[in-house]
Amino acid sequence: MNHERLLSGLATMAGSAASNQVGAAVGAHAFPAIGPAGVVAVRQFVAAAVLLPVARPDLRRFTWAQWWPTLLLGLVFATMNLSLYTAVDRVGLALAVTLEFLGPLAVALAGSRTRKDLLCAVGAGAGVYVLVLPDASSDWFGIGCGLVAAACWAAYILLNRLVGARLPGLQAPAAASAVAALLYLPVMLVLAVQGRLTAAALLLAVGAGVLSSVVPYAADLIALRRVPARFFGVVMSIHPVFAALAGLVLLGEMLKTHEWLGMAVVVAVNILTVTGKGSPARGTTGPTRLAAPADAR
DSSP: OOHHHHHHHHHHHHHHHHHHHHHHHHHHHHHHHHHHHHHHHHHHHHHHHHHHHHHOGGGGGGOHHHHHHHHHHHHHHHHHHHHHHHHHHHHOHHHHHHHHHHHHHHHHHHHHHHHHHHHHHHHHHHHHHHHHHOOOOOOHHHHHHHHHHHHHHHHHHHHHHHTTTOOOOTTTHHHHHHHHHHHHHHHHHHHTTTTOOHHHHHHHHHHHHIIIHHHHHHHHHHOOOHOOOEEEEEEHHHHHHHHHHOOOOOOOOOHOOOOOHHHHHHHHHHHHHHHHSSOTTTTSSSSGGGGGGOOOO
């Protein structure tokens, strides 16, 4: 592979990761007005507005064998983004994103009995403990939301593998994004009736959708032509770092020493895992990340 082409692809992927986390930080500024659910609702409509015209799924021709995993995928999208943004609201961007990364890491380690992978699993657990340092003052609900987001990301990976074998191209994530948008339609209606959908809140939420969905989608399309798939898992490992930086610059979130250390351990474990196996988030890279958090997401 051409060296310059590879470096260009890696830079594009890094830009995608940075855009994703900046988008989450931008969306957090709309929380006081419309809450995490409102931001997620707008983001889902942005994702559907981009994916549906691109994929053009013929929903009338879907069989039940294609519909049920697609419906579950839509429910996972809706739950994953809400739990992640709720965690961001309660425990901060860096901690929420790092906890969410346990999902693809768990998928990569699941069923493995090698000594290296068992040590990676123990290392990930130790990293999370150091990151959180649980005590009586810990926000357990926020931490729990981060773990729910992790479980949803793991479910997303598994469902995407299943539905990807039943529907071509981006038809499944496009249809699932439409399902998720419909699930959030009542949220949009309630916010509209309450008069909370102000121009400023909508602008911030749409900005979050564009930066966390549209830009990563376009960037990943470009990067996939230049970078081997195995590099995606490694570059995705820097998402918590970008989340910490975005939280610091845009939200004023200062991490403590133990939080930086715990995050570094989780990132290192993820890199060790994906370099040994390939990307743990296979099925989360490339265009299908539009409706996910790549988290995020």
